[in-house]
Amino acid sequence: MVWNNGFMPRDGTATRARLLDAAEQLIEQNGFAATRVDQIIAASGSSKGAFFHHFDSKQSLARELVSRYVDADLRLLDQGLAAVAAIDGELERPVAFLRFYEQWAADLVSEESACLYIAVLTERDLLDDATLAEVDRAVVAWRNGFAALLRPALAVRGLPIAPDELADHLFATFEGAYLMCRAARSPEPMRQQLRVLRQMVEALLD
Structure with missing residues (x-):
């Protein structure tokens, strides 16, 4: 300013x-x-x-950097939750939530995209507990947010699937797709993997 x-x-x-x-x-x-x-x-x-x-140190910078990254990541989560909050229907909300990110996939990554979570966790010994706790804050928030949409939908269908474990697939999809985008030098794998996950959940709840 x-x-x-x-x-x-x-x-x-x-x-x-x-x-x-x-x-x-x-x-x-x-x-x-x-x-x-x-x-x-x-x-x-x-x-x-x-x-x-x-x-104070390089580790201090890493800790604050990860904290900032998590804050931005959770704002993205909040946007997806807000986008489906007004949808009427337990079965529709989880699918619409995934579709939200699928539609914006090309804006999430580029051919040079990487994920800070991957960068820091591959060198775990260099990082302190506070930094790792910040990454866990992101994992738990995404799990809880998506599971809250999945839980009533799975209950309607009477499916004996743990919503928390199914919800973790979204975070795993994001991270795996980042690696695929970097290897392919294209943002397309992110859209593809989010689409497949959305189709799987859609078929599950159909």
Whole structure:
């Protein structure tokens, strides 16, 4: 935001955001261990002093970066839940929820897309419990959100399927599709995998 006098606010918000943006891109591309602090500083156009003013260490930055990523991820979850909230019918809501993400799949990824969750979890030993807890916050939120739609639908059909375990397939589909998109250099696998999951749930509830 630009103030009326034309100057940016000097509370460090913009610098912090640039550091986090640069770190996210580098870590997704190269991994956590291979990303050096000086690379983050150079990519953000910042300084070493600014980096350590905002973050005590590289691990501190990773923890805050993952927390920010989770917050954005859960906003995406909230959008999907809001989109189906007014739908009347237990059997229709889970399918419409999946269709929401299927329709937006091309906007979720690009040929260079990667997922920060994958980047950090493949180097688990380098991360602390607080960072891993943030990833778990995302997993649990997606599970609970989708399971809340699945539970009444499965009950209507009398299907002996655990809604939480079925709900986890959506998070697993997102993460697996990210890897497929990167390997194929195309966003199409995300749409394909979300479509297949939606078709499976649709057939299950039909």
